[in-house]
Amino acid sequence: MGDPETQPIMARLKSDLVMLLEAAIDGRLDQVEAEWDRRTALGVVVAAAGYPDAPRKGDVITRLPEDRDDCITFHAGTALSGGTLVTSGGRVLCVTALGDTVRAAQKSAYDAVERVQFDGMQYRRDIGHRALRPRTL
Numbered sequence: 001m002g003d004p005e006t007q008p009i010m011a012r013l014k015s016d017l018v019m020l021l022e023a024a025i026d027g028r029l030d031q032v033e034a035e036w037d038r039r040t041a042l043g044v045v046v047a048a049a050g051y052p053d054a055p056r057k058g059d060v061i062t063r064l065p066e067d068r069d070d071c072i073t074f075h076a077g078t079a080l081s082g083g084t085l086v087t088s089g090g091r092v093l094c095v096t097a098l099g100d101t102v103r104a105a106q107k108s109a110y111d112a113v114e115r116v117q118f119d120g121m122q123y124r125r126d127i128g129h130r131a132l133r134p135r136t137l
Contacts, residue, residue, distance in 0.1 A: 011072055011097075015032075015033075019032065044123055046122075051090040058087065060086055062118060076093065077093075
């Protein structure tokens, strides 16, 4: 699994990941049970200018959403430069939200993305839309 796929899954994991990994290493994974948040998770990747072909590095990130119980921002292409947070790769952040429905998770994630601020930032505006389309039989 890649970063954008794993991050929403990790937002739903309520169990201690280290405990699960240690159980797997010790061959006793069958003796533990992972606990999951049943809410829907949706992640929106915020990318650097020029992504995917030539992502620009060094843009100062001046605003981030606050992490909450239902929303977390994963850092992927960020770095500290002289104590300042800057872009350092193509996929800069993944803002991941939990909601009781896809629509609620989507709204929460996009509301949080609106708080992110750096020059050249870009993101898809259609995450979750397929899941919200009316289904025909």
